[in-house]
Amino acid sequence: MKKLLFAGAFVCMALGFSACGNTLYCYELTATVSGVSMTQYIWTTSNAIDAAVKQADPTGTINWKYQKVNKSQSDCVSTTW
Numbered sequence: 001m002k003k004l005l006f007a008g009a010f011v012c013m014a015l016g017f018s019a020c021g022n023t024l025y026c027y028e029l030t031a032t033v034s035g036v037s038m039t040q041y042i043w044t045t046s047n048a049i050d051a052a053v054k055q056a057d058p059t060g061t062i063n064w065k066y067q068k069v070n071k072s073q074s075d076c077v078s079t080t081w
Contacts, residue, residue: 025068026076032063041069043076 027049030039042049046066053064069076 026071
């Protein structure tokens with residue numbers, strides 16, 4: 001559980017500081033470890049998510065999934081635990 005929370009926090013931080021060439025959208029990002037999931041909605045690019053996931057979880061022990069959702073930037077800054 002600690003690993004999941006740490007990785008989630010790191011990904012959010014990395015996404016905030018990354019810049020990529022593709023368009024910004026709202027993404028639903030879900031991380032799962034040992035049956036425990038955490039979902040966050042993040043306003044970013046898909047390239048930024050890919051880069052942040054590789055940095056946060058280089059061994060691939062966390063199952064990461066993301067998809068673009070139809071939310072505005074102001075609606076996208078919410079987190080669901």
